[in-house]
Amino acid sequence: MSNSFRFYNSLTRKVDEFVPNEEGKVSMYTCGPTVYHYAHIGNIRTYIMQDVLVKALEYAGYDVKRVMNITDVGHLSSDADTGEDKMLAGAKREHKSVMEIARFYTDAFFKDFAAVGNKKPDVIEPATNCIPEFIHMVQVLLEKGYAYQAGGNVYFDTSKLDDYYVFSSAIEKEELQIGVRDDVEEDSNKRNKTDFVLWFTKSKFEDQALKWDSPWGVGYPGWHIECSCISMKHLGERLDIHCGGVDNMFPHHTNEIAQSESYLGHKWCNYWFHSNHLNDRAGKMSKSKGAVLTVSVLQEKGYDPLVYRFFCLQSHYRKPLEFSFDVLDSNVGTFNKLVKRVAELKADGAVDEKVKKEFEDKFRAAISDDLNTSMAITVLYDALKADTNDATKLALVESFDKVLSLDLIGHATSLSEETEVDPELLEYINQQIEKRAEAKKAKDFATADAIRNELLSRGVEIKDTREGVKWQLV
Ligand code: AMP
Ligand code: ZN
Numbered sequence: 265m266s267n268s269f270r271f272y273n274s275l276t277r278k279v280d281e282f283v284p285n286e287e288g289k290v291s292m293y294t295c296g297p298t299v300y301h302y303a304h305i306g307n308i309r310t311y312i313m314q315d316v317l318v319k320a321l322e323y324a325g326y327d328v329k330r331v332m333n334i335t336d337v338g339h340l341s342s343d344a345d346t347g348e349d350k351m352l353a354g355a356k357r358e359h360k361s362v363m364e365i366a367r368f369y370t371d372a373f374f375k376d377f378a379a380v381g382n383k384k385p386d387v388i389e390p391a392t393n394c395i396p397e398f399i400h401m402v403q404v405l406l407e408k409g410y411a412y413q414a415g416g417n418v419y420f421d422t423s424k425l426d427d428y429y430v431f432s433s434a435i436e437k438e439e440l441q442i443g444v445r446d447d448v449e450e451d452s453n454k455r456n457k458t459d460f461v462l463w464f465t466k467s468k469f470e471d472q473a474l475k476w477d478s479p480w481g482v483g484y485p486g487w488h489i490e491c492s493c494i495s496m497k498h499l500g501e502r503l504d505i506h507c508g509g510v511d512n513m514f515p516h517h518t519n520e521i522a523q524s525e526s527y528l529g530h531k532w533c534n535y536w537f538h539s540n541h542l543n544d545r546a547g548k549m550s551k552s553k554g555a556v557l558t559v560s561v562l563q564e565k566g567y568d569p570l571v572y573r574f575f576c577l578q579s580h581y582r583k584p585l586e587f588s589f590d591v592l593d594s595n596v597g598t599f600n601k602l603v604k605r606v607a608e609l610k611a612d613g614a615v616d617e618k619v620k621k622e623f624e625d626k627f628r629a630a631i632s633d634d635l636n637t638s639m640a641i642t643v644l645y646d647a648l649k650a651d652t653n654d655a656t657k658l659a660l661v662e663s664f665d666k667v668l669s670l671d672l673i674g675h676a677t678s679l680s681e682e683t684e685v686d687p688e689l690l691e692y693i694n695q696q697i698e699k700r701a702e703a704k705k706a707k708d709f710a711t712a713d714a715i716r717n718e719l720l721s722r723g724v725e726i727k728d729t730r731e732g733v734k735w736q737l738v
Pocket of ligand 1: 297309310508511
């Protein structure tokens with residue numbers, strides 16, 4: 265690979281040059297959502313930044329295979345194996361079965377995931393699909409002496425490792441040890457405080473819905489085992505990149521490494537990519553806090569989901585990002601101005617390949633430098649200002665959008681249609697939009713819907729947005 269690609273590796277705690285196991289190819293694993301509730305816009309920030317990582321690697325010439333799990337069993341309300349099963353709690357909350365909850369929130373997740381321009385991973389695997397693989401890994405860990413049975417459960421014995429806290433500095437290790445010691449909920453079966461459950465049979469929750477037979481009795485897997493097994497099932501024993509949010513580093517990813525490397529007997533994953541959180545003014549967004557702000561809710565409020573992506577791309581993935589509607593509103597304005605500039609470009613003449621390459625190199629350098637997305641957007645603005653013809657600029661917008669995925673050309677086309685349509689039709693559309701607004705004001709939603717449908721039958725789709733009603737030809 266001729267281009268250098270670098271990003272921060274949590275394992276070495278520095279920005280590392282990326283060298284894959286197999287030249288030109290990247291195996292990537294992503295911790296997927298726990299589908300007991302909607303994914304909030306914070307979760308989606310994490311998946312946007314991972315999508316940028318995939319597309320930036322592809323822009324640099326790599327062939328990426330990405331696998332994601334869906335956690336539909338085994339994740340307890342505390343990441344340290346205490347509390348209630350999140351899926352069971354979700355099912356109780358909504359008086360549905362665990363599988364119904366899983367299906368509903370998996371669909372909701374992928375709807376929002378796609379709406380912000382993310383490409384679906386190549387493989388998506390629910391944890392409940394892979395129970396035999398989990399049982400096999402637990403068996404091998406027991407045989408190798410890394411695991412033990414106690415009180416009906418199977419635990420991983422962290423005292424067998426020389427370095428359990430792989431992601432932490434010496435000071436952080438001490439803090440984590442104190443944190444673990446102070447953990448109020450004790451599991452007396454554990455030999456060491458940091459040990460974690462590989463397989464539960466002795467459940468505190470007699471009503472645990474999903475259970476499977478195993479050599480240790482009927483039960484269900486711990487949370488961490490799923491990612492190790494699903495990753496190895498599809499990507500083999502040597503993984504290039506493992507992704508997640510910063511909260512996944514401990515204990516989840518720490519435990520994944522412990523069990524995977526003990527099972528394999530060699531190093532498992534070379535690069536660990538962790539993105540920072542989205543916070544609101546009250547602090548970290550959390551699914552378990554109840555009311556969650558989702559991408560779909562943003563859409564219902566009239567925001568374009570790609571404006572949310574645009575907002576995320578302007579800050580660095582390793583920094584916490586604070587969300588507010590004021591900031592999102594200002595992004596709506598900036599995004600619309602950008603679209604307008606693209607809409608003004610006329611595809612005239614031939615693309616100047618020399619200029620195109622020059623800007624593409626700059627863009628690639630920015631995005632390959634620890635995903636400097638804000639610099640990549642600056643390169644886009646520089647290209648739009650450049651002393652070259654519109655055809656070249658359009659080609660560059662199209663090229664950069666392979667990574668940015670803001671659908672700039674699509675938005676610009678809709679905007680142009682709005683201004684270029686036949687004046688008679690334009691007048692009619694505007695009249696109907698006004699009539700619909702009046703009907704809505706009078707709460708006559710039947711008329712409002714009829715107007716929308718009538719326009720649609722003429723090939724005009726209308727949308728309610730923050731900046732008022734917009735329409736496009738379909
Ligand atoms: P979960 O469904 O809770 O397992 O979370 C899905 C992903 O979202 C994980 O990779 C988390 O690290 C990440 N995540 C959780 N909370 C936030 C947040 N406030 N901002 C960004 N990412 C988050
Ligand atoms: Zn995981």
